[in-house]
Amino acid sequence: MQRFEVNKTAFGEHRVSTVDESELKDGEIRVAVDFFAFTANNMTYAAAGNTLGYWQFFPVAGDDGYGVIPVWGFADVVESRTDDIAIGERLYGYFPPAGSLVMLPVRIDEKTLFDGAEHRQALPPLYNRYQRVRSGGAVEAEYLQALLGPLYNTSYCLWDQLQDNDYYGAQQVLLLSASSKTSIGLAKALADDDKSPPVLGLTSAGNIEFVKSLGYYDDALGYEALGDVPQVPTVIVDMAGNAANAEALRHHLGDNLTYFISVGLTHWDQADSKLDSSRDRHEWFFAPSYMLERSQALPPGEFVKNAQRFVMAAAAAAGDWLNLQEVSGVEAFSQHYDDICAGSMNPAEGLICKL
Numbered sequence: 001m002q003r004f005e006v007n008k009t010a011f012g013e014h015r016v017s018t019v020d021e022s023e024l025k026d027g028e029i030r031v032a033v034d035f036f037a038f039t040a041n042n043m044t045y046a047a048a049g050n051t052l053g054y055w056q057f058f059p060v061a062g063d064d065g066y067g068v069i070p071v072w073g074f075a076d077v078v079e080s081r082t083d084d085i086a087i088g089e090r091l092y093g094y095f096p097p098a099g100s101l102v103m104l105p106v107r108i109d110e111k112t113l114f115d116g117a118e119h120r121q122a123l124p125p126l127y128n129r130y131q132r133v134r135s136g137g138a139v140e141a142e143y144l145q146a147l148l149g150p151l152y153n154t155s156y157c158l159w160d161q162l163q164d165n166d167y168y169g170a171q172q173v174l175l176l177s178a179s180s181k182t183s184i185g186l187a188k189a190l191a192d193d194d195k196s197p198p199v200l201g202l203t204s205a206g207n208i209e210f211v212k213s214l215g216y217y218d219d220a221l222g223y224e225a226l227g228d229v230p231q232v233p234t235v236i237v238d239m240a241g242n243a244a245n246a247e248a249l250r251h252h253l254g255d256n257l258t259y260f261i262s263v264g265l266t267h268w269d270q271a272d273s274k275l276d277s278s279r280d281r282h283e284w285f286f287a288p289s290y291m292l293e294r295s296q297a298l299p300p301g302e303f304v305k306n307a308q309r310f311v312m313a314a315a316a317a318a319g320d321w322l323n324l325q326e327v328s329g330v331e332a333f334s335q336h337y338d339d340i341c342a343g344s345m346n347p348a349e350g351l352i353c354k355l
Contacts, residue, residue, distance in 0.1 A: 037072055
């Protein structure tokens, strides 16, 4: 099978490798990846690969410095050595950008299973969880689930934290990398919240009009206009991870910065050399941990139900601005990867790789 791999220290260097498929052991299944989505958020997985363990999900044999960036997608069971999972079953979850994956299903129920592969057990359970879905579902709905589901779940978690903390006393919410799909999801959640402060988006100059056209932001500015950010009590949600911009805003806002939430690293090439949450009024936000904490704090099932309701509604609304772009095969995907890695992909597009 073919698998897309990148240099773990120079993400612009990539290759398509041919990997031999191993024989199944008792209890294992083999799934054929049908398609996967890829966004700037996947570059966050790469940038935090060593710190948060993303390179460990789908390890590459040898020590030549290459690794696999995980993706979200759908796959079908094509071989099974367990009576609990039948050939033809369809799964949604975390996969490699590759033709197939061997899994060890555990903790199986009617709706979900977990991959019990030994090398994954120290990693966040959310990423080891797979949904057992109905085959023959609407293609576009599956595309949107793979593309926006993980991102909008994070958006909902961020909104939930902001409102649960009374927006940290802020009079404005400032979103960095406002054209990223996670920011767009959060902006929609805040736009739907009549208690939210005004939302200001920061983005590159070429994306300002797109961000404004969404109708979710109260205003948008380019990164070159940081000095125009109103000096009022502000909570920042940073999807970009650009160290220079973050420092400039801290200096500009001074005591008006009520809280700073670091989420993603879409500007991975301009990020801090390490994840640092030691500053006062600053945290590194990790959605899987937040989802677990809130699920335990609220009545059983309430948080997940509310998050799913938001994701479905927000994904449906994305049809007003999102153009799905489908490519066929890992080789074709690799030709589009450079644009995402460079941050030059059209934010109104969503990339789907069909295998």
